[in-house]
Amino acid sequence: MTAKVIAPAETSQRNAGLLSRLTNPRVYCALIALSMLLIVPVLIDSTFVVHVFVTICIFGALSTAWNIVGGYAGQLSLGHTVFYGIGAYTTALLIQHVGLSPWLGMWAGAALSVLVGIGIGYPCFRLRGPFFSLATIAFLEVVRLLSIHFNGLTGGAAGLIVPLNLGWAWMIFENKINYLYIAFGLLLLTLIVSWAIRNSRLGFYLTAVREREDAALAAGVNNTGVKLKAVMISAALTSLVGSFHAMYMTFLEPATMFSLATSIEIAMFALIGGLGTVFGPLLGTVLVVPIAELARGWLGASANGLHGFVYGTVLIIITLTLPAGLVGTFGPRFMKLVDRLPGGGRQREDRVAPALRQITGETGKPILEARNLVMKFGGLTATDNVSITLKRGEILGIIGPNGAGKTTLFSQISGFLKPTAGTIGIVGPDGAMTSPASADEFARLGVGRTFQIVQPFGKLTVLENIMVGAFMRHPKVEDARAAALRVARLVGLEDIKDLEARNLPIGGLKRLEVARTLATEPSILLLDEVMAGQSQTDTQKMVNLIRAIRDTGVTVIAIEHNMQAIMSLSDRIVVIDSGRVIAEGNPQDVVKDRRVIEAYLGEDFVDAQGI
Numbered sequence: 001m002t003a004k005v006i007a008p009a010e011t012s013q014r015n016a017g018l019l020s021r022l023t024n025p026r027v028y029c030a031l032i033a034l035s036m037l038l039i040v041p042v043l044i045d046s047t048f049v050v051h052v053f054v055t056i057c058i059f060g061a062l063s064t065a066w067n068i069v070g071g072y073a074g075q076l077s078l079g080h081t082v083f084y085g086i087g088a089y090t091t092a093l094l095i096q097h098v099g100l101s102p103w104l105g106m107w108a109g110a111a112l113s114v115l116v117g118i119g120i121g122y123p124c125f126r127l128r129g130p131f132f133s134l135a136t137i138a139f140l141e142v143v144r145l146l147s148i149h150f151n152g153l154t155g156g157a158a159g160l161i162v163p164l165n166l167g168w169a170w171m172i173f174e175n176k177i178n179y180l181y182i183a184f185g186l187l188l189l190t191l192i193v194s195w196a197i198r199n200s201r202l203g204f205y206l207t208a209v210r211e212r213e214d215a216a217l218a219a220g221v222n223n224t225g226v227k228l229k230a231v232m233i234s235a236a237l238t239s240l241v242g243s244f245h246a247m248y249m250t251f252l253e254p255a256t257m258f259s260l261a262t263s264i265e266i267a268m269f270a271l272i273g274g275l276g277t278v279f280g281p282l283l284g285t286v287l288v289v290p291i292a293e294l295a296r297g298w299l300g301a302s303a304n305g306l307h308g309f310v311y312g313t314v315l316i317i318i319t320l321t322l323p324a325g326l327v328g329t330f331g332p333r334f335m336k337l338v339d340r341l342p343g344g345g346r347q348r349e350d351r352v353a354p355a356l357r358q359i360t361g362e363t364g365k366p367i368l369e370a371r372n373l374v375m376k377f378g379g380l381t382a383t384d385n386v387s388i389t390l391k392r393g394e395i396l397g398i399i400g401p402n403g404a405g406k407t408t409l410f411s412q413i414s415g416f417l418k419p420t421a422g423t424i425g426i427v428g429p430d431g432a433m434t435s436p437a438s439a440d441e442f443a444r445l446g447v448g449r450t451f452q453i454v455q456p457f458g459k460l461t462v463l464e465n466i467m468v469g470a471f472m473r474h475p476k477v478e479d480a481r482a483a484a485l486r487v488a489r490l491v492g493l494e495d496i497k498d499l500e501a502r503n504l505p506i507g508g509l510k511r512l513e514v515a516r517t518l519a520t521e522p523s524i525l526l527l528d529e530v531m532a533g534q535s536q537t538d539t540q541k542m543v544n545l546i547r548a549i550r551d552t553g554v555t556v557i558a559i560e561h562n563m564q565a566i567m568s569l570s571d572r573i574v575v576i577d578s579g580r581v582i583a584e585g586n587p588q589d590v591v592k593d594r595r596v597i598e599a600y601l602g603e604d605f606v607d608a609q610g611i
């Protein structure tokens with residue numbers, strides 16, 4: 001076995017990196033704020049205050065873990081306590097029957113929760129919006145009923161008492177402050193995981209999938225795969241917290257451990273604080289839990305159920321006045337203030353862009369072959385035995401009247417529509433002809449497409465949108481950022497790189513479509529009406545850009561209604577009408593073709609002109 005020797009230079013570089021992070025006001029302010037969750041209860045030293053802070057840490061951690069699925073991936077799970085309950089019961093049962101320490105049992109619970117998460121997530125991700133939420137509630141209810149039914153194991157509705165072995169090994173303490181240390185540790189763990197996801201390729205992919213599933217697929221994202229990863233991580237973290245909570249409460253019953261009300265509370269904290277943000281769920285918890293707990297503490301039994309009233313009131317006020325939640329609304333302004341503190345406002349260093357993917361192959365040889373493609377939508381035949389061969393290095397223009405079937409053809413040759421009949425072959429990097437099975441496979445093989453109706457990830461900046469494409473070839477964030485910056489420069493988007501995509505005019509959005517696709521470093525680029533909505537100057541710039549892209553070895557197919565542009569740009573033109581190819585050849589010949597003029601201007605015009 002060989003051990004890795006760490007050079008002194010490497011260690012000092014790492015220390016310098018850590019020090020530079022710690023002197024960043026965003027980092028030290030977050031650490032100071034978080035440490036208050038420990039310092040305040042230690043200073044006040046009251047059992048009730050410690051209990052409130054333990055509850056904040058537990059629910060903050062649960063909500064942060066939920067946010068990975070509900071916020072980042074946009075899957076509104078309302079059955080998340082299923083993982084919390086599984087963690088709790090597994091840990092308690094392992095102590096009772098095997099004598100296993102909860103420190104180990106909690107990982108067994110997490111593993112089981114991951115498996116259940118995959119089981120729930122895989123079928124449910126096909127469902128959208130409220131149907132997904134309802135399905136997660138249904139799963140929660142089934143597990144709750146099962147835990148009541150198997151009362152020999154779980155104690156049923158009567159509940160289960162955790163064996164009371166005192167000490168750190170058994171996670172049971174007389175002094176409540178010890179629980180706070182563990183709860184705080186779990187909160188830190190979930191926050192670190194959540195932060196790491198947010199700033200990784202997975203985080204970008206989850207946001208992309210949440211915003212536009214088709215555009216994410218076109219960027220090579222395996223949508224189900226990334227959502228499953230999110231569920232697995234979230235399930236494991238929720239389960240760990242559930243295990244700890246079982247030890248804190250020392251009594252488990254199905255109604256509490258698999259509670260729909262708790263599932264909703266967890267989601268609500270994230271909604272109040274800011275869905276899809278790292279610190280939003282914790283902030284929501286910090287704001288709401290103490291009010292409810294204090295009200296309960298002061299008013300005692302007479303205030304039973306009051307916390308629900310408090311949660312509901314805060315939720316209504318926040319959703320009506322701040323739909324993006326507290327962090328979503330005030331976060332950017334607050335960060336500007338924080339950046340003014342010592343050590344703040346540092347500029348990111350421009351990194352050298354990674355090498356472009358090499359495109360190999362002989363110019364003029366087929367790179368894509370579509371044979372007899374048929375696409376039927378009910379009684380309508382959108383493409384009718386269309387066959388095209390794309391030659392490496394050419395620019396192929398596809399024209400035809402509205403509704404001719406051009407976009408349908410694009411969707412077929414990029415894997416978005418499975419042809420009713422016919423075959424598609426793409427030459428892969430190894431030179432062999434392959435037929436990918438899904439849109440993301442097409443993308444990874446080098447087929448990049450834009451959408452006629454633009455598909456920006458509205459809440460991401462221009463540069464982040466392009467990064468989603470760049471991640472396909474450059475998994476590291478900094479490499480993807482540098483590669484995206486190179487593309488932004490090429491496409492003329494560098495000046496507005498930090499603007500949120502939803503604020504762009506249509507011309508900018510069209511260029512962003514091209515940029516995101518280009519960032520995937522395709523060998524075949526499918527452009528669907530990218531010149532629509534562009535000024536004359538911008539159209540000319542786009543023509544020049546497409547030529548420049550072709551000169552780097554990329555093969556281009558462009559659908560276009562701007563005749564002047566497509567005729568000047570294309571090496572070859574294919575004309576489609578009513579789903580069929582009616583003419584094919586070089587631009588000069590195609591414009592004179594009787595069938596083409598007839599398709600655009602009608603038979604009467606052709607007869608009158610005597611063509």
Ligand SMILES: Nc1ncnc2c1ncn2[C@@H]1O[C@H](COP(=O)(O)OP(=O)(O)OP(=O)(O)O)[C@@H](O)[C@H]1O
Pocket residue numbers: 377380382400401402403404405406407408409452
């Ligand atoms: N998903 C769908 N379901 C049903 N019909 C569809 C679907 N997609 C396209 N069509 C129909 O198929 C035909 C071809 O549409 P397509 O969008 O491919 O034409 P197009 O040549 O791209 O038109 P345009 O130039 O206006 O964009 C149209 O009649 C359209 O209404």
